[in-house]
Amino acid sequence: MQMTAEHPNHARAPANRQRVVWQGWRIDLPIRWNPVKLEGTFEEGYALFADLHRARLGIRWSRNRRVGKDPASWIKRTMRDEVGQLAADEAQPYTKADAAFVDSLLYLEPEPPGRDVWIAYSRCSDRLIQVIHHARRRERILPDQLLPTLVDESDQPLRRWSVLDLSCQVPADLALEKPLLFAGDLGLRFKGRRGELTVRQIAPATLALKRMPLENWLRKQQRDVKKHYRPSKSHEAVTLQTPDGRELKGVEAPLPRRRRFFWKFSLQPMLRTIAVHDPTRDRVVIVQGAGQGLDLYRVIESVGWAGTRESGS
Amino acid sequence: MRLVEAEVQEREDGGINLVVKLRQTKWSGWFFRMPEGAKKTFELDEMGRLVWDNCNGKTSVQQIIRRLSRQYNLNLREAQVSTIQFLNMLTRKGLIGMTLKEPPGGK
Numbered sequence: 001m002q003m004t005a006e007h008p009n010h011a012r013a014p015a016n017r018q019r020v021v022w023q024g025w026r027i028d029l030p031i032r033w034n035p036v037k038l039e040g041t042f043e044e045g046y047a048l049f050a051d052l053h054r055a056r057l058g059i060r061w062s063r064n065r066r067v068g069k070d071p072a073s074w075i076k077r078t079m080r081d082e083v084g085q086l087a088a089d090e091a092q093p094y095t096k097a098d099a100a101f102v103d104s105l106l107y108l109e110p111e112p113p114g115r116d117v118w119i120a121y122s123r124c125s126d127r128l129i130q131v132i133h134h135a136r137r138r139e140r141i142l143p144d145q146l147l148p149t150l151v152d153e154s155d156q157p158l159r160r161w162s163v164l165d166l167s168c169q170v171p172a173d174l175a176l177e178k179p180l181l182f183a184g185d186l187g188l189r190f191k192g193r194r195g196e197l198t199v200r201q202i203a204p205a206t207l208a209l210k211r212m213p214l215e216n217w218l219r220k221q222q223r224d225v226k227k228h229y230r231p232s233k234s235h236e237a238v239t240l241q242t243p244d245g246r247e248l249k250g251v252e253a254p255l256p257r258r259r260r261f262f263w264k265f266s267l268q269p270m271l272r273t274i275a276v277h278d279p280t281r282d283r284v285v286i287v288q289g290a291g292q293g294l295d296l297y298r299v300i301e302s303v304g305w306a307g308t309r310e311s312g313s
Numbered sequence: 314m315r316l317v318e319a320e321v322q323e324r325e326d327g328g329i330n331l332v333v334k335l336r337q338t339k340w341s342g343w344f345f346r347m348p349e350g351a352k353k354t355f356e357l358d359e360m361g362r363l364v365w366d367n368c369n370g371k372t373s374v375q376q377i378i379r380r381l382s383r384q385y386n387l388n389l390r391e392a393q394v395s396t397i398q399f400l401n402m403l404t405r406k407g408l409i410g411m412t413l414k415e416p417p418g419g420k
Contacts, residue, residue, distance in 0.1 A: 034390030052375055052393060165388040183395035184387070204385045207359060210326050282386060 017149075019306045021162040022047055023176065024125055024154035025059065027146060033057060035163055038179055042154075043127075057146070058132040064121070071121035072103040074128060079105050082117050082130065091117075094143065100124040100152045106143060109135055116142045125154035160305070161188060165283075167306035168199045170299060174291070195291010196268060201303060202284040205277055209284065215251055218275040221286050222255055228267055229255045238274060242301045248285070250276030255288070274300055314370035316410050319355075329362045331355040333408070355408070360385065364399055368409050374400065 013019035017028040020035070023042050029049060033056050037048035044062040048055055064074060080088040087107055094106035097120060104120030116133040131150065133142040153160060159172040163179070166186040173192045180187035180200070187200035200221065202208045208217070215235060222231040235253040242248065255271040257264075268290040274297075275286045287300045320332040335351040357365055360381060367377045374396070382392035403409045 032389055034388060036390070052378070052389070164390055183391040183398075186391075203387060203391075207385075210358075 013306070019162050019167075020049075021153065021160045021167070021306075023061070024152055024159065025061065025129065026149075026151045026153050026160070026162075027059070028149035029057065029146070038163065038181070042125075042175060055134050057134070058130075060130040060132070061127050063125075063127050071128070075103050075105055075119045075121060078128060078130065079107065079117065079119050082119070082132070083107055083115065094118060094120075094147065096143065096148045098151050101129075101150075106147075108140075108143070112137050112139075118142060118147055122152040122154075124152040127152075127154075162306040163188075165203060166199070166201045167302075167304060168299060169302035169305060170197055170199070171195075171291075171294060174294075190289075192291065195289060195294045196271075197289030197291065197294060197296075197299065198287070199299065199303060200286040200288075202286070204282045205279070205284045206282060209277065214275050214277055214284065217284060217286060218251055218253060218273055221275065221288055222253065222273050225255070225271070225288075228258060228261050228264070229271055230258050231255065232273075238276065240276060240297060240301055242304075246278060246280045246304075248276040248278050248300065250274060250285075272296055276300060278304065314410060314412070315368050315408065317408055319408070324356075327359040327362070329357050329365070331357060331365070331408070355406070360395070361399060364396060365403075368400075368403070373414075374411070 013028045016031055018031050020027055020029055022038065023040075023045055032051040033049040034051070035047055036050045036055070037046065039046045045060070047059045049057040064071065076088065079091050091105040091107040094104045097104050100122050101120035102123055104118060106116075106118045108116050112135045114135060116135050118131045119128065121128050131142065131147065133146070135142075157172055158169050160169045161167060164181060164186055166188065168188070170190055171192070174190035174195060174197055175192060176188060177191040178189045180189060185200070185202050187198060190197040202217070218235060219231060222229070232253040232255060235251040238250055238252045240248040252272060252274040255273055257267055257269050261267055271288055271290045273286065273288040275284065277284055281304050283304070285300055285303045287296050287303075289296060317333050322330040322332060324330060331354065333353050333355070335347060335353055337347045363381060363384060364377055367380065378389065378393045378396045381387065381396055382389050400409065400411070404411065
């Protein structure tokens with residue numbers, strides 16, 4: 001089977017930066033800053049980024065529930081809760097942020113070590129976002145380098161994700177159910193009213209395929225849901241061509257729901273599993289799912305849109 | 314740094330087998346006697362081999378993490394987690410020991 005598909009323009013981060021996209025937020029961070037804590041949902045959550053030495057940046061978001069339509073007072077109150085009344089009075093409006101953010105306030109700690117805090121309201125998703133930079137010395141990395149790259153992409157029909165080495169693009173109506181992020185085996189599980197999807201990436205492929213062939217990786221993935229689905233004994237070959245010229249070869253197999261669960265309408269009647277080898281990026285990519293309007297081929301082609309970068313030395 | 318003199322056997326898949334002679338400890342000798350020349354084999358894959366080769370007493374853990382990340386094009390965080398887990402395992406088995414570098418200016 002030969003499939004090709006066009007992609008929207010996946011702009012990558014500039015050199016020495018990595019693009020992190022999580023729950024609709026997009027930000028370019030230094031390549032050494034990686035997530036050590038990712039919690040919450042689209043409505044409310046927290047992400048903490050650290051390098052090999054210490055925590056560097058925290059991002060917290062929440063949806064407006066109590067205040068109604070007055071984001072400015074909400075921002076002021078949140079700033080006061082975060083840094084205290086005296087410091088909050090010194091916070092200044094910040095103008096370099098994306099146009100979707102309104103009423104933003106920035107507080108820069110005058111005597112580091114301390115926290116630089118930026119709080120804004122996103123009209124795009126009706127969420128409040130706080131970015132907290134743990135500053136050890138007086139530096140302007142938060143206002144000059146990080147905040148100008150922060151964007152709320154929540155209004156897009158396809159939602160992009162990029163965390164650690166895994167990047168993909170899925171329909172926006174699929175919400176993240178569970179991140180499965182292990183060293184060398186990164187996965188994201190999505191679930192929505194009309195479908196479900198699991199995206200998994202194993203690295204490096206050369207070692208993974210020495211351990212077992214691609215067909216066995218596919219079967220192993222199918223066994224994870226064997227309680228409700230009947231793993232397939234046969235598979236067919238698949239070849240995909242990504243818009244950036246990568247050729248992905250692999251196998252795919254159907255995964256029918258077990259007959260005794262015919263009454264369980266929350267389960268999709270049939271899932272499909274695709275496992276491909278991406279030799280350019282040296283990764284094994286596995287996608288499993290089904291749903292209305294969900295094209296697994298497009299999902300699998302989008303894996304790696306943020307690029308695989310060499311970690312800084 | 315390594316704490317044992319292990320015999321290294323190359324494998325076809327790029328990994329190595331570490332063969333370590335077992336020593337009878339004082340108390341276990343009361344209950345059973347270990348056969349003469351008993352050995353234990355640890356199988357390391359390519360990545361494990363890279364870490365083992367760098368356990369030379371000169372390379373720091375951070376340098377090992379960076380080397381692993383560069384060689385296999387892994388994310389730094391992924392390399393950090395897997396390397397530290399692997400080094401912990403080697404330490405628990407008594408194959409390596411780690412020295413702590415004193416921070417500048419003393420304790």
